Amino acid sequence: MNLPDLGVGLIHQPGLEPLLEAGHDLLDVVEVEPQTFWSRTDSGYRQRTETMALLERMPQRKLVHGVGFPVGGTHPPDPAALGPFADTIRRLSAPWCSEHLSFNRVDDGGRELSTLFLLPPVQSPASAELAAANIRAVQRLLPVPFAFETGVNYVRPQAGELSDGAFFARVAERANCGILLDLHNLWCNERNGRQPVLDVLAELPLDRVWEVHLAGGQELDGYWLDAHSGPVPEALMDLAAEVVPALPAVRALIFEMVPEQLTSGRVALPELLTQLERMREIWALRARDVRPAAAPGRPAAPPGTIELPGPGEWEIALAGAAAGREMPGDLAGTLRADPGVGVIRRVVDQVRAGRVVDGLRYTYRLVVLTRGEERFLELLDSFRRATGPELLSADEVAAFGAYLLEHAPDVPHLADTVALELAALRARADGTDQTVRVGVDPLALLAALGAGRPPPPLAPGDYRTVIQPS
Amino acid sequence: MSEFGFGGDVVTGRTVRVTVPVAAFNDLDAIQRVQRDVLGQLGCEACCSGWDIRFELARQFVVDEQLTVRALGPLVR
16 A cells, blocks of 8 residues: 555644644644534534634644544444545545444444444454445545554453454455554553553554554543543553554554643643654654564464354443443343443443533533532433433533423523523534523623623523524 | 623513624633633544543532632542
8 A cells, every 4th residue: 555654643623723833843744533523414414614624724734533433333334424524535635544443323223322432343253344344335435545443442352252453453354454553542452451462463464554543541440541631651652662663554653632631731731742752753763674573473263162242232232231221131241240341331421421511511500500519410310321322412412401401490590591502502513693582681691600600680581692603 | 792792782672682602602701711612512522432521621610609619529420
């Protein structure tokens, strides 16, 4: 595969602009996650034009990394999502693109449910064939070569499964595609009891590795999480210095971090710049005539004497266990008892909490300031148990708003606050004015909540409020 | 136009038309200095398979009537 050499880069997310600016001379490439700035329309998805324009103006080369249509499950990628994904690739002239070898949707009696988390497929030959077929189908619809990302996996290995490395290798070879080697994911897996990173690498076709991801993480309940929460741990950086020079086809080395860590001041800019410099040093270690590190002979395929669940059966059981649903069967019981699945459950709950306070920040404050935080947490817990997560944040935020209106009618000004915030989200999504009628002065209501104070006594009135996109 | 960027004017006897730029939903926040775009509010979250800190951040900016930032107990829920 004749791909251009891109260099060291950073994932792009709104909020990381200070790092992009300060690290301008250290960054050769910016990797875009297009679904993060999409909103849904009746006919598909709409991209934020201002975000696209900003990306097009950046001087660095671009890569496009999907976070919305993983290729490891029984749900094939949504064609409605692939169109705008391909459009982003063309507009940014990305030389290749990538997605995750995971699944994020399951069938529940004919209804499609989101898992809100990229869950790992069962590592069987049948599952590898399924993923390879998905990738081949995707490749036919995309204008550039495709690589899958090696995923984090908090679930214990199941008896009879292919090893992590053997599974990745089989998918890559059957699909004839590239590999995005996420070293932090593999490092998490090793720390959490799965196959050691170097053993995984020994089983991979290293000439298919086009890109490497690095990130930081944190601990939760004894597990190391792929939290993208800060600088790359020193031990992982050392490992990257060992691995990257042995990758004959690697073309990009990308750092991932969630922007909230920077915008909140939890991670300082100078620390990140020092790290980018270290990544450039590692990048410079590559030799053009390097050959894959001498690997032990690839292990033979497992004997196949242990019957593994089919991909669909695995998905239903794991998604159910991750959502805390009681389901019959040995597999569901095994997964429910897996502490790694418990970690997934906690992480998903926290993402859902983050979504609702992000989308309804004034409503959150209203409930806390007038009824106390314990009440808010009770409502949030009951909402999460009563409903499954939505694929898109806006849908989940709207569902939580509706849930509050039904279950917390005693909160003063709740209907007005929810209506204003949901209208603001619609204005952002559609780019059009949104009109909403509220029963008190919205300026006084929002100003108080914005300052973190309970609303003062407000006289009733009829306020036709126009929310303007800006 | 208020200090928060809002505008309002009386249209009929008891109906008031109020204009609120959507950016004000982020910008008027006088305490939380974190400036965010709409990431996560509309589309898919980025591929973060770890701990989401948005809820923790939201909890840090609630103050009482004396404008004192209140400690709200353990962060992890």
